[in-house]
Amino acid sequence: MSYDKREEDVVTNLSNNAHIDDIVEQNLANPNRRRLMATGAGAAALSFMSLTGCGSSDSSSPAPVTPAPTPTTPPVGKVSALGFPAVSKSLADVVTVPPGYQASVLFRLGDPLNAATPDYRNDGTEPGASFEFRAGDHHDGMDYYGLSATGTRDANSSTRGLMCINHEALTPALLHANGVTLVSGVRTVPDECIKEMNAMGVAVVEIAKAANGTWSYVRNSSFNRRITTITDTILSGPAAGSSFMITKHSPNGTRTRGTANNCAHGTTPWGTYLACEENWAGYFRRVTAVDNPKRTAKELTSFARYGVAGNGREGWATATAADPNDTVFSRWNAERLGTSADGSDDFRNAPNTFGWNVEIDPYSPTSTPKKRTAMGRFAHEGAWVGKVTAGQPLVWYMGCDSRGEYIYKYVSNANWDPADATRGMAAGDKYLDDGKLYAARFNADGLGEWLELRFGVGNITSTNTTYAFANQADVLINARLAADAAGATKMDRPEWGAVDPFNGNVYITLTNNNSTLRSVALTDAANPRSYNDPRTNGTAQRGNPNGHIIRFAELNGSNTAVAFNWDIYLFGARAGTDPRTVNLSNLTAANDMSSPDGLWFGGNGILWIQTDDGAYTDVTNCMMLAAIPGQVRDGGPITVTNTDGTNTKAVTTYIGAASATTETNLRRFLVGPKEAEITGVTQTPDYRTMFVNIQHPGEDTAPNFTTRTYGSYWPDGGNARPRSATIVITRIDGGVIGV
Ligand code: FEO
Ligand code: CA
Ligand code: CA
């Protein structure tokens, strides 16, 4: 199969924005194995079982400067050295952690969230509605929100908390008794669709640590809730209520139904959660041959740029036979079906209500989620808050996860007032509904620029010939087109970000790119490699199949800076490949990896890196590594000579210090089970408990329900169907993780 496991990602960036090669040419010349298994199906409490086994690119650019350290106060001291032996690569169907560590399963697909919902049978026979009260599928981004003994918010609690977990997507076949029922392209069993629509979205679940040190989720907690693709949701900010948002569900354009494809996430200084909507476009049905003739030229440009075309990824829009007027299914049909001028009698505008960051208050179980439109609409991987300083604007860094897409930031207009830390969603109204949106341009001289996406600025105008923007709501809804117009840099699929708590450096994973969009000719300083990474069987994998991690430092350490210095911290590669063109970071058996995706800084300065890989899977399952990564510009320039045998191109880039990617400072900590992505990681505030998500074990192998043969049997073992799950990792001696 392709090294890119997420084929739902459709390349839609056909802009002429530089892959910055032109500018480049102008300016630059055995560890113990711990097998993770669950106790009996349906058990809420699971025990530990360890078994065997601003400048521009021209010469007037300001000189790069090193920003001053930020004045943040990390909660604990900075870790200076990693303290565990590297875990070996593995193809086993287990979770492996270092010796001295233990792992247990906390919260699996289907686990019930109240007493009234039965234990999960894991045989596909549960009714669809039951998933309103069960763990969803494809656990992804998550965060921990501390609770006091009396059930109030306590950011310092390391024994009781609420976990917010994204359920990004589905392995649909495993949710039903005999796979998906599809007759001539029609979903003829509507309840299967209801189950799938409920198995996505977000879970809020209380978790607690017992006196014996084991963690479990609290099945009867009044905080437990599911937000699904069906949940009524508020549209908030500048694009809410605009003509672009009018649907049959909300004729005044202020609400929509639910959230979808929540990949990574974000946090706020006031204790709420941001569930970010990533590659949502594919869920909508819009048969272009039927619908295109009914749409305006602007609508067609917008649909093309966001990839809204096709039959609908899961076919939910076809499940209307039982109730033709039902909005639960028909809301996935984005074709113009009604006769109204404004779209109030159909769901032609429904795609405009997806692609946002969704704020959820985990401490308020009855609160209604809000989509924060000021932060822009794209394939939001996540939103990572930068340094928080009283009296200064707040900033969130964001990636758009598709090949050739952009990195963004959002800066609040309001200055941070610590008194708002207890105001919940009201604080969100203040800081997330009013701000400035920017896209990043990475220049070949090592500087970058933040390009403001504002109606009337530069080419973002009503006279733009590609897309005539009408107003700021139009700019936010079509942020990709605005970033095209501004001249942002096409990246190798931006995934997670993380902000160093000690110096404010921002890291973004660029998971991989293919040979079309990252050909030798299209390499640039910030995406500098195009190479072949042959699999063990000789199959070629070209482009940038292993990905890299870019990082940047705002000029003067300011959230409001419009320029930054950048370099590349880490290049993914298999050990032993050419150190001049592929293995630029000199990775070894202790830390070689491919397709970085999840990324998270503990407050103690350890950077955790997770993979969602299809390129190195001939040798190893996906993994998580720990790192002490240094800082922006602690290395220097290097020149990479890319060749595909026909074309050759030398690219100069900036790489971090070589010492940061030696085994001393970068080491594999965990390897997951078969055909799983490792994504989502957080810790308790004392850094003694870690939570990690194992997403879609066994997803690549078609299940055989007769022989009960699956691509993985994790976590339940035997011949059980595999299940996505959150796991808990602790040190056997109770110490801080990773040191
Ligand atoms: Fe859902 Fe960007 O991975
Ligand atoms: Ca991801
Ligand atoms: Ca990914």
Ligand code: CA
């Ligand atoms: Ca995945």
